[in-house]
Amino acid sequence: MARVIAICNQKGGVGKTTTAVNLSAYLAALGRRVLLIDFDPQANATSALTYERNFPKNIYHGILNHSHYQELVRPSAILNYHFIPSSPDLSGAIIELVNLPEREYYLRKFINELRHHYDYILIDLPPSLSLLTVNGLVAADEVLIPVQAEYYSLEGLSQLLGIIDLINNNLGQRLKVAGAVLTMYDKREKLSREVAKNLRKYFPYKVFETEIPRCVALAEAPSFGKPIILYKPDSTGAMAYEKLAKEIIEQESKII
Numbered sequence: 016m017a018r019v020i021a022i023c024n025q026k027g028g029v030g031k032t033t034t035a036v037n038l039s040a041y042l043a044a045l046g047r048r049v050l051l052i053d054f055d056p057q058a059n060a061t062s063a064l065t066y067e068r069n070f071p072k073n074i075y076h077g078i079l080n081h082s083h084y085q086e087l088v089r090p091s092a093i094l095n096y097h098f099i100p101s102s103p104d105l106s107g108a109i110i111e112l113v114n115l116p117e118r119e120y121y122l123r124k125f126i127n128e129l130r131h132h133y134d135y136i137l138i139d140l141p142p143s144l145s146l147l148t149v150n151g152l153v154a155a156d157e158v159l160i161p162v163q164a165e166y167y168s169l170e171g172l173s174q175l176l177g178i179i180d181l182i183n184n185n186l187g188q189r190l191k192v193a194g195a196v197l198t199m200y201d202k203r204e205k206l207s208r209e210v211a212k213n214l215r216k217y218f219p220y221k222v223f224e225t226e227i228p229r230c231v232a233l234a235e236a237p238s239f240g241k242p243i244i245l246y247k248p249d250s251t252g253a254m255a256y257e258k259l260a261k262e263i264i265e266q267e268s269k270i271i
């Protein structure tokens with residue numbers, strides 16, 4: 016049964032999509048069956064995995080039009096790494112869901128139909144705390160929080176942890192924090208080192224040992240429609256995501 020991990024931070028541009036796309040790739044390369052659900056209307060994860068655009072059906076149809084998952088799941092260029100595309104249609108879902116009963120549970124119900132096919136299901140969430148994000152968190156067992164090594168990054172984290180508590184207390188979930196991962200880290204910069212130090216000191220949950228370095232190849236890879244493992248597997252960014260994937264897998268031996 017899959018571990019369902021939402022990649023979440025309401026701050027924009029912190030490396031959620033880069034983490035979702037490349038962590039998924041290394042989990043698959045390490046022999047796991049992986050599904051990445053692009054749950055952001057910006058559809059950045061979709062375009063990072065393929066040149067194809069305008070999928071006739073995407074995750075919007077999965078949650079609101081009862082499309083069967085088999086119509087939505089696509090193979091990526093990597094064995095055992097599948098994805099479900101998103102599209103700007105998904106932004107309409109925020110409005111459509113508002114008046115529906117059990118509006119927080121639509122993605123969860125969709126994922127329950129297919130979770131037995133995978134070892135990991137990663138959900139790439141948008142930069143907001145909207146009903147889409149709540150659907151993503153309610154659907155997940157765990158949340159992984161990318162934190163950019165930058166001055167304002169730690170602000171907003173307590174708000175996110177508050178939302179997780181609200182979900183657990185009011186929506187009957189048992190969402191856990193898998194951990195925070197530092198992104199765009201530059202160990203030569205004093206500011207990066209300070210942010211890392213403060214995150215490790217004040218964040219009440221695990222902070223992954225792996226720090227994702229600022230790496231131009233990570234920023235370039237999406238324009239080739241490829242994860243870093245197929246674009247520049249020797250880059251520092253690639254090696255960091257491989258290490259992060261190993262840390263995620265190792266967590267299983269510690270779960271009792």
Ligand SMILES: Nc1ncnc2c1ncn2[C@@H]1O[C@H](COP(=O)(O)OP(=O)(O)OP(=O)(O)O)[C@@H](O)[C@H]1O
Pocket residue numbers: 026027028029030031032033034055057059140141142198199200227228229230231233234235252
């Ligand atoms: N480690 C890195 N090194 C260099 N560039 C990076 C790195 N991680 C992400 N980027 C670049 O930073 C930008 C933001 O990253 P990304 O899209 O992953 O963030 P995001 O949190 O998903 O953004 P949004 O909130 O808009 O969904 C992108 O242009 C991406 O290519």
Ligand SMILES: [Mg+2]
Pocket residue numbers: 031032033055059139140141
């Ligand atoms: Mg994104």
